[in-house]
Amino acid sequence: MVSKNKRPLPQGEQFFTPGAGGARKAVEWRSAVPMTFLFTQVPRWVAPAVLVILLLAAFALANWLGGVAALVVLAFVGWLAYLSWPSLGIGGRLLRVVMLVFLVLLAADRFGAF
Numbered sequence: 001m002v003s004k005n006k007r008p009l010p011q012g013e014q015f016f017t018p019g020a021g022g023a024r025k026a027v028e029w030r031s032a033v034p035m036t037f038l039f040t041q042v043p044r045w046v047a048p049a050v051l052v053i054l055l056l057a058a059f060a061l062a063n064w065l066g067g068v069a070a071l072v073v074l075a076f077v078g079w080l081a082y083l084s085w086p087s088l089g090i091g092g093r094l095l096r097v098v099m100l101v102f103l104v105l106l107a108a109d110r111f112g113a114f
Helices: 022-040 046-060 064-087 090-110
Strands: none
Touching (some): 022 064, 064 090
């Protein structure tokens, strides 16, 4: 029985990428539990709110703390980009690469590389 405050898992034939090998399969298996928890047990607004707060902190703090905040956002966005990559078209892939490059440059700037 599903509780009222929990969202059901999405319907689908397969949760993992068909024919995935090696590293992708390992990342997908290790990501299954955190992703399921994040997207079914935590309220929908928590992940975007935390990411926005961290990104604002990365912009506001011009020291290593801003760099750490940017790295956390970079890790989360990179994780989602990696998992969604096989199902994306060229536009979606380009957008994710641009976002990741921007976050890398922001983190490098906050750590004093520029």
